[in-house]
Amino acid sequence: MAAAPVWSVDPRTGKxxxxxxxxxxxxxxxTAVRAAHAVRGALADRAVRSAFLRxxxxxxxxxxxxxxxxxxxETALGPVRLTGELARTCYQLRAFADIxxxxxxxxxxxxxxxxxxTPPVPDLRRHKVPLGVVAVYSASNFPFAFSVAGGDTASALAAGCPVVVKAHPDHPALSELVAKVLRRAAAAHVIPADVVGLVHGFEAGVELIGHPLVAAAGFTGSVRGGRALFDAAAARPVPIPFHGELGSLNPVLVTEAAAAERAEEIGAGLAGSMTLGVGQFCVKPGLVLVPSGAGGDRLLKSLTDAVSDTDAGVLLDHRMRDDFLAGVRERAALADVESPVTPGAGGEHTVSAGFFTVPADRLTEEGAYGVLLEECFGPVTVVARYTDEExxxxxxxxxxxxxxxxxxLSSREAAGQGRGADLLAALTPLAGRVVVNAWPTGVAVAPAQHHGGPYPATTSTSTSVGGTAIERWLRPVTYQNTPTALLPRELLDDNPLGLPRRFNGVLER
Structure with a gap:
């Protein structure tokens, strides 16, 4: 049987x-995995590795x-957004080179x-080593930052791990171009091109997670797809780490005092956050708790005005458009659910932004209302009106x-007066990043960043953004009573590489 063709498709026309x-x-x-495994030693020299990333x-x-x-x-995300995303991707590669x-x-x-x-301590020397070949599953909504040259690839290469990337079907032509750039960069430092492999197709993704030489995997995508791969990674004869970002509702709580103080500002900010990138950000606020009363009413009017002025947009592909339309229909059919601005089809290939409102007590019921607590990918959010803090x-x-x-929070609550601290304590168990008086869209590439959270947001406690993302692709090894002549250079007493370390209990930098 002939191999199925991979087509580049224009989401604006479906052609x-x-x-x-x-x-x-x-x-x-x-072949791709074995080739990557065979050249893993080419990334052993940290100086060569960092030069490659730059x-x-x-x-x-x-x-x-x-x-x-x-x-x-291939994505209809627009040159301005994509130029910024590419700049972010390049910055991320350079940041990992510095690391x-x-x-x-x-x-x-x-x-x-x-x-x-007590007990006696022998000579012990510990450091971290690369896991091996990493399978990377590209995301649809970030064709640069979470795809072939994105955070999983950059952090894996920085750790010294070759990668085999499963290209996303929404941007296959871009995937090929980016892979060629990475391979040319490798060749410039006499690194074999096979340190970056690229495969296409659903079945290729299934084969990749099961390959015995794949040592770990990184994924950004849907709960259904990510969970299937996570289960496959765990069911292997030798299970491997699977670092998946699957789905997130990203709740927002607006206090009564905050609504009274700056309702219009909050409403406009929410509109901008929920419609950014046609609502296709993984950190889009999908549930917003807004108080009943005059402040909350003013917030909703501001939100209504801003969302009504938002142009219809194109989703990444027609399957996502179909899922979005089905999702808003299901939510709109529920009793007591209203849509001040109705989300839905904006044209043959576009969708219109909107939002739903619902009494908060409906969300504490079992049954059909549970769908309002699930992510709906696209420019829509649910505003739940609550009557009291309980x-x-x-x-x-x-x-x-x-x-x-x-x-x-209000300015008074933010200053430590009121229940601000209690609310942060209530939100902290829910997420990997807690945001105060700002919106969650926008994930800075910074050392303190954490892009992860309790399941189903992610399948591990690690971050996929920021410097500590490198930790996913490493494992610790301790050498005991090892003769100096046999030790890795990183573990020699005289520290010839000038590494930060803890030496006999003292942190050296």
Whole structure:
């Protein structure tokens, strides 16, 4: 049977642009993984590794115009958004190069023998080593930042792990172009091109997670797809770590005092956050708890005005558009659910933004209203009107894990007067990032960033954004009573590499 073609499709028209590749067979996936495994030693030198990452960033910068044009043709996300996302991607690669040069991620710890300790301590020297080949599953909504050259790839390469990327079907032509840039950057440092593999097709993704030489996987996508891969990773004869970002409602709680103080500002901010990128951000606020009363009414009017002025937009593909329309129909059919601005079809290929309102006590009921506590991908949110703090807390207690949880406080509450601290304590168990008086959309690439959260937001406690994302692809190894001549250079007493480390209990930098 001939391999199925892989087409580049224009989401603005639904028409095919060009055939980009063919779906990889099981044999081709095997070849890509084995080739990556065979060249993993090429990333052992940290200086070469960091230079490779910087060259990759420079190559993407140099190819910016063509990459953005192709990305826009396949995603309809627009040149402005995509240019910014590409810049973020290049910054991320350079940031990981700096982390590789610094070396703190190796977590070097050296303890000399201490016969007087209880129990006695032998000579122990610990650092972290790469896991091996990493399978990366590209995301649809971030064709640069969470795809072929995105955070999973950048952090895995920084850790010293080759990658085999499963391209997303929504941007296959871009995936091919970006992979070529990465391979050219590798060649510039005499690194074999096979450190970056690329495969297409659903079955290729299934084969990839089961390959015995794949040591870990990173995924950004749907709960259904991510959970299937997570289960497959756990069911292997040798289970592997699966770091998946699956889905998130990203709740927001607006206090009564905050609504009274700045209702119009909060309403306009919410509109901007929920419609950003046509509502296709993984941290889009999908549930907003707003108080009943005059302040909440003013907030809703501001939200209504702002959302009504939002142009219809194109979703990433027609399957997502169909799912969005089905989701809003299901929510609109529920009793007591109203739509001040009705979300839905904006045209043959577009969707219109909107939002629903519902009494908060409905969300504490079992049954059909549970759908309002699930993510709906696209420009829509649910505003739940609560009558008192107990009702709001009851809704929060029903929520699954999230990437973010936000609270809008008054100036007095933010200054520590009132229940601000209590509300933060209530939100903290729900999410990996707690946001105060701001909106969750926008995930800065910074050392303190955490992009993860309790399941189903993610399948692990790690972050996929920021410097500590590198930790996902490493494992610690301790050498005991090992002769100096046999030790890795990272673990020598005289520290020839100048690494940050803990030496006999003292932190050295």
């Amino acid at each position: 095919r642009r060009e055939q980009v590749a063919v779906e990889a067979t099981a044999e081709e996936v095997d 060259s990759a960033a420079a190559g993407l910068d140099a190819a910016r115009d063509g990459l953005v044009e192709t990305a826009d043709a 590789v040069d610094e070396g703190a991620f190796l977590d070097v710890v050296i303890d000399h023998p201490d016969a007087g300790a 009702q709001a807390t009851a809704v929060l207690s029903r929520l699954p894990g999230n990437l973010t949880a936000s609270v809008q």
